Amino acid sequence: MPSGRVHEVINIGVLGLASAVYWVYQNEVDVSQPVAVAFVGGFLVGTFLITPDLDLAEQQVRAKGRWGWLGWFWVPYGWMFAHRGLSHTWVVGPLTRLLYLGAMGVVLYWIMAAVAGYLGLELDWQAQLKAPPQEILWALGLGYYASQWLHLLADGIWPDSGSLLRSSKRRR
Ligand SMILES: [Zn+2]
Incomplete structure (x- = not known):
């Protein structure tokens, strides 16, 4: 199986090619520059920070190392x-990581809100956080998914009907 480093090299190589073609x-x-930048952003996050190999629990994973103490x-x-x-x-694999991140974010928000409430502070983030335009969100998601798919291809997992929803039995 490719190591984390090899995965990163493959992903960045393909991104470089795609960028050259785009250029x-x-x-x-018909892809505006903000959309292209969002795609690259999602792709880089999926290459260096949120990878399928985060399923290796306590083991050393390059992506996990990049989160530092987190x-x-x-x-x-x-x-x-x-x-x-x-x-x-x-399909489901990349989604599990986003949902996990979202759930952890909600928990973190609750904790911070509780602490803020205890300190008598008002947390009003919704007012300041405006969702980016829809095409930016799509580009971010697509970039992230593309990075995950390259990882799967490098692992030898192809999008046959079986592996779309569950892992094939042949592989561990
Ligand atoms: Zn893997």
Whole structure:
């Protein structure tokens, strides 16, 4: 199996090629620059910070190392998902990590709100956080998914009907 480093090299190589194509055909393709930047952003996050191999619980994972002291945050994810199981499927796999992140974010928000309430502070983030335009969100998501799919391809997991929703039996 490719190591984390090899995965990163493959992903960045493909991103470089895609960027070059975009650069050359910029005027022909109907993709605005903010959308392209959002795609690259999602792709980079999926390459360096949120990878399928975060299912390796306590083991050393390059992506986990990049979270610094927040790396422990992904340990329960590794307990929940067997290595190269559901985490390494085409549709549900990448989604499990986003949902996990979202759920942890909500928990973190509750804790901070509770602490703020205890200190008598008012937390009003909704007012300041405005959702980006829809096409930016789509581009972010697509970039993230593309990075995960490259990882799966490098792992030898192809999008056949079986692996779309569950891992194939042949592999661990
Ligand atoms: Zn993997």
